[in-house]
Amino acid sequence: MKQLLIFCLLVWLFINYGNCIEHDSSVVINLKHALSGGPNPVFKDRGTITIPSLRLSQAVVHQKRLTDVERIQIQKLANDNDLYRINATVIANDEIERSFISTIKACMLAEAELDDRLSVSVDYMGRVIGVSLVIASKATCEGSNVSIDKLGEFTTNVYVRHTETGIIPDTATYIDKLQKEKEAKERDDHKDNRSFLAKYWIYIVPVVIVMVISSATNPEAQGGGQ
Template identity: 35%
Template sequence: MQSRLVSILCFYFLGLFNYATCIDYDGWLNIKIEHSINCNTEKYCSRGNISLKSIRAGAGAIIDQIPFTKEHIDELKSLAEIDGFYTIRTVVTSADNTRGTDFLSSVKAGSFIANGLTDVINAWVLPNGAVTAVSFQVTNSSQPMQKGSNGFKINSSFYLRYVEQAPVPDTASYIQKLEREREAREKGELKDNRSFLAKYWMYIVPIAIFVMISGATNPEPAGQGAR
């Protein structure tokens, strides 16, 4: 039983390694986390930061977050009373994107409190290293909030999700093929091997419909009875 478990774990981590190595680009990644509670006059204020040295490795992320104060909890509870949402904004920067890209994500404030401020942050990465989305969700931990000397602790987990791009159709080659076929038909070099019906169905069908309609509207007179 133990050897089987070891084999399964080895297969799992090998699959993760092979999947991660499909990333064409490697470099650092930084995600600034902001939220919309207890921000005074600002719409969003700092909640913490996630830094990653290697996108390809996808591990070893450093999560540094500011503990919640009583004011944070009170505002969360006020949102929970009206079934409101707790929103975070993530600003993603990397070696190739120093200007930063913003992503918004929301969860029910009541659910965030009920699960002890425990959440999961996922960053979705393309093979070229570009982050296409950052999602924020609450885990079903049902654990109480942990209060320390500095405030209430936020329990976050961070994961990189590698996205495989779908194959892109070669539109340019297809257009060139159509253009060559058109030029060949104009020069008479391309033979039309279609059958007679395939070539002229647009003429045959209207005639057939006309004949059918004429036969239905003008039935032959019934034969006279014998005298």
């Protein structure tokens, strides 16, 4: 039982401390966006985000200014109450690529004047497990027509969110509970569940024998009572 407790503690320490301390890496995120609606959007290059250290959560953002055609396309998406979509391809140190698609309402992006937030979720192993686009402003999509002059360039802030450690399991209490349940079961198994006669026959039989012998040796007493 003690060995099981030690093993559980070692596993917990490895997961919650070893990985969080040792695993730190850089990633490059290639951003593409779709400036047309419909079920089959065409994604075009939007920019590149470099995160030198996921632990320090610092990012370098490179995005080009939008052309007049691209501004009109975003404005049209907003006016049509359509969706604005991004495709974020994450390239880690091991050169493994993972792609994540995120969508928001184009009118919210336009009303925020292209001021958006990119949330990068990282697990305890230092792997990016999600990229989400968020609008931090109070855009409400009330139908206001945003001027094309205000849709010139994205202003993007990147936030790296690490997976939080869950509640520490009370392994010792759980193992102690299992041990007590086992001992209680063993006690129940050793209980004497025999009937009254089975338990005390050794006392009852001699009494019966004495009574039979006594009756057989005193027939006069039986006859006198008739």
